[in-house]
Amino acid sequence: MASKPSLGETLAVLLARDMVDGEKVIIGTNSDIQLAACNLARHMQAPRLWWISGPGGMVNPTRDHLLSTADFENIESAESWMDLPVMIDFIDWKIHFFDFAILSALQVDRFGNINTVVVGDQRKPKLRGPGTVGISALCGLAKRFYVCLTRHDRSAFVPRVDFLCGAGHMEGGDSRERMGLPPGGPKLILSPLGVFDFEPVSKSMRVKSISPGVTLEQIRDNTAFDLVVEDVPPTTVMPAGHELDLLRTHVDRRGELRRKFP
Amino acid sequence: MTKSKIVSIDEAVAEIPDGAKVALGGWIFNSQPMALVRALIRKGARDLNLIPAPGSIAPDMLIGAGCAASTVCVFISFEQFGLAPHFRRQAESGALKVYDLDGPAIAGGLRAGICDLPYMPIPDLGTDLPKYAPEHYWPLPSKPGERKMLAVAAVKPDVCLLHAQQADEHGNVQHLGPPFFDAMIAQASRKVIVSVDRIVSTDTIRRNNHLTKLPSAMVDAIVEAPFGAHPTTSPSLYRADDAHLKEYVKSSASTDAFVGYLDRYVRGVAHSGYLDKIGGSRLAALGVSETNLK
Numbered sequence: 001m002a003s004k005p006s007l008g009e010t011l012a013v014l015l016a017r018d019m020v021d022g023e024k025v026i027i028g029t030n031s032d033i034q035l036a037a038c039n040l041a042r043h044m045q046a047p048r049l050w051w052i053s054g055p056g057g058m059v060n061p062t063r064d065h066l067l068s069t070a071d072f073e074n075i076e077s078a079e080s081w082m083d084l085p086v087m088i089d090f091i092d093w094k095i096h097f098f099d100f101a102i103l104s105a106l107q108v109d110r111f112g113n114i115n116t117v118v119v120g121d122q123r124k125p126k127l128r129g130p131g132t133v134g135i136s137a138l139c140g141l142a143k144r145f146y147v148c149l150t151r152h153d154r155s156a157f158v159p160r161v162d163f164l165c166g167a168g169h170m171e172g173g174d175s176r177e178r179m180g181l182p183p184g185g186p187k188l189i190l191s192p193l194g195v196f197d198f199e200p201v202s203k204s205m206r207v208k209s210i211s212p213g214v215t216l217e218q219i220r221d222n223t224a225f226d227l228v229v230e231d232v233p234p235t236t237v238m239p240a241g242h243e244l245d246l247l248r249t250h251v252d253r254r255g256e257l258r259r260k261f262p
Numbered sequence: 263m264t265k266s267k268i269v270s271i272d273e274a275v276a277e278i279p280d281g282a283k284v285a286l287g288g289w290i291f292n293s294q295p296m297a298l299v300r301a302l303i304r305k306g307a308r309d310l311n312l313i314p315a316p317g318s319i320a321p322d323m324l325i326g327a328g329c330a331a332s333t334v335c336v337f338i339s340f341e342q343f344g345l346a347p348h349f350r351r352q353a354e355s356g357a358l359k360v361y362d363l364d365g366p367a368i369a370g371g372l373r374a375g376i377c378d379l380p381y382m383p384i385p386d387l388g389t390d391l392p393k394y395a396p397e398h399y400w401p402l403p404s405k406p407g408e409r410k411m412l413a414v415a416a417v418k419p420d421v422c423l424l425h426a427q428q429a430d431e432h433g434n435v436q437h438l439g440p441p442f443f444d445a446m447i448a449q450a451s452r453k454v455i456v457s458v459d460r461i462v463s464t465d466t467i468r469r470n471n472h473l474t475k476l477p478s479a480m481v482d483a484i485v486e487a488p489f490g491a492h493p494t495t496s497p498s499l500y501r502a503d504d505a506h507l508k509e510y511v512k513s514s515a516s517t518d519a520f521v522g523y524l525d526r527y528v529r530g531v532a533h534s535g536y537l538d539k540i541g542g543s544r545l546a547a548l549g550v551s552e553t554n555l556k
Binding site for chain 1: 337
């Protein structure tokens, strides 16, 4: 009997379930959970998922353990690797080449805009983050994106991001389209407390499901804006035994997710 | 016959003036041009304007050592070890001017630089970036119904510092792993300085010419610096030294500790002396082999 899934394992399984066979996916640096999710989906319903790591340019590196997405040793197990100046055209300019990207953030707001740049004023920030890299283009040009956060508190879930570096639904409603961005935007936000989507008209963040043992009150207390709640949100369906087995035997044999995201 | 392009590490950085626009190659913990960065700090460089490819310790150490007046930030991260300590501190205190650029602005800017164009068009992706770096982004006119476009300014570094695995005396540089942005940076820069882990013969270069990512005409100076990317990885030759990266982060917690770090590893320490301090057995253990892939 498999032991309880860690946070990292749970997030990887939840992401993997949402991937469709044949889709084209991009993930960024420092993306253990994202990488695990892609390789897990390839062992489940999406064997022809085509995924690429932004920095390394490796296509479908499929090891049985996790390595950093920029790690050159991934090349050995990749189908191909693309020179960055070539990849850049797909990442930074081409509309809807990628079905989705999976991102992380310092802050995400009620319309799914994200911030990895600064908390506070850019000229004298309270917290200086790592920067934008491909996030602006992936949020703007991929068909959809996911945001995967390993913490959920009022400093991460904010009414409005301090620095918008990846456009979600902008100011809500049809503002993203009016801005001239291609159709798309955030599909799901995943956190330790639950899974969130967006109400179709207002484009406001909505509670989709709640992690076992967590209450709606707890989510509200840890979110600095009003979430849309319709009826009684269900409990998130946690990783099943076979999903966890696949993850631990075919994707993350060294237990990196358990170690890094307990 | 023209002179060999191989120069000593100190010669390579001697002519980089204070205030220069210095681009740095590699990617996060891959191929950071660390031997060149340490030489630049030893020389006492000041007021540099950094243009790092997504990086880690190369821009961070130059910032921490007081060599930088400004930096472009596409992405500066210590990944699993947290935020870049000196970049973070000086950005938060306001001591360092930071120009946040996204992927399209650095890629478009380098392409404009390469092509001698003043700017490149990118789609307006609705971010706050133009508000904080108007020198780099400005709106382009568009007709009703057309996509909103921005111009991104040409990026033309005075000099770039790169690290690759091998080169010959003519300056043919071979990458045994991903070259990341190195070729674009080299094309856009007025002067190109590359450190390599080893010098090889032109015969070796010719035998594997598909690995030559920077042909000699694009390169001004080659520096032989074995383990020159340490503590970051030099793809296919050695892995990142996680213990040293942790030591760096720990030593960056206070000014005194960081002065100690620089005195021990950088100031007055030649590259060979640096390798001695890291230690032979430690370096050997970073060498890539099947046994440490586990």
